[in-house]
Amino acid sequence: MGDTTAAIAAMFPQYDFLAVEVHAPGVGGLLKLIEKQKLQNIRVVRHDAVEVVEHMIAPGALAGVHVFFPDPWPKKRHHKRRLLQPAFVHALAQRIQSGGYIHVATDWQEYATVILETLRAEPLLANTVADYAPRPAYRPTTKFERRGLARGHGVWDVIFRRR
Template sequence: MSEKRTADEAGKNLFYDPSERRIRSFVTRAGRLSPAQARALDTLGPQFCLPYEKAPLDFDAAFGRTAPTILEIGYGMGGTTAAIAAAMPDSNFLGVEVHTPGVGSLLKLIGEQELRNLRLIQHDAVEVVNHMIAPRSLAGVHVFFPDPWHKARHNKRRLIQPAFVALLASRLAPGGYLHCATDWEDYATQMLDVLGADPSLENTAAGYAPRPSYRPVTKFENRGLKLGHGVWDLVFRLRADA
């Protein structure tokens, strides 16, 4: 295998996906896989990566056990996801990411830390939630630091929009929660407005929430905090009468 293998999704795809009739919230980027990431994809991918299918995923079969399942959308290089999964061994974690180096990176961490409660899907999260996640099946959803699309004309590409939040809420089991975090204040304001307007969700805090102990502070986030940059967490829960 070449040690300079290019990520499968090299190049840009259209923001507007005619097959789904929506604007995508991400751009696929060309990226180089490190030798370690490439090895992890080859050796651990068959065990921990699940194919995208337009059919509900059987969590018990996928994880080999019955346990609360938490969905993480856009896990990047996977450091936070691995840390949370290691700290919460009694929960299943389903990570969704489009970028191949990130998938390889998290697989590498899975191998190094001997994590068995993680499964990964490399696909558009909106399609995964729409087709593979059954209603009322998730204990929680994590959306940490999604692309802020900070230019006003690009705000429509942000992931946290009313329709997607409604879809996520429909997948939460009774007592399930939706946890978002961002370091862009404008996006935090939008998130608070959108989540607060969804009739099936209720805020667990009076506005923004304290960072839950299960979400570790990343090196990038810590540098920003030292420079005085803000980070906003939002934790909403499915209403009992939803």
């Protein structure tokens, strides 16, 4: 609902953020937070992230990318709907400047292993740690993450650098 984006943008006023989401209530939630907190460094696009990355972002234009809790599509026959496919990861990596980063967080263990392998297989990226990274202080825990953790579910952070 935009809470995390608003919190991170408030933490880093020196950076500009482009928030991408298709879900109207999420976009609306973020717009409300921007207004309430008078945030000056967020732009919002309500559109498919794959198309935004392919058509609206120049190579090397991004200092970093956050993909927090992408839909896990748990059923095997739905895995093709997952956002983090090799071709999209490659397109994202091309748009990150050298030394920039991509940070993915998921609470779905099997997707976490697939994400780790997909990013490892991308030649433009290098892992910042051996496998899963500790949660950086800038990523606040979400309401739904706290609920999951209370039930004993885990969260996995995957952080790679652009070579």
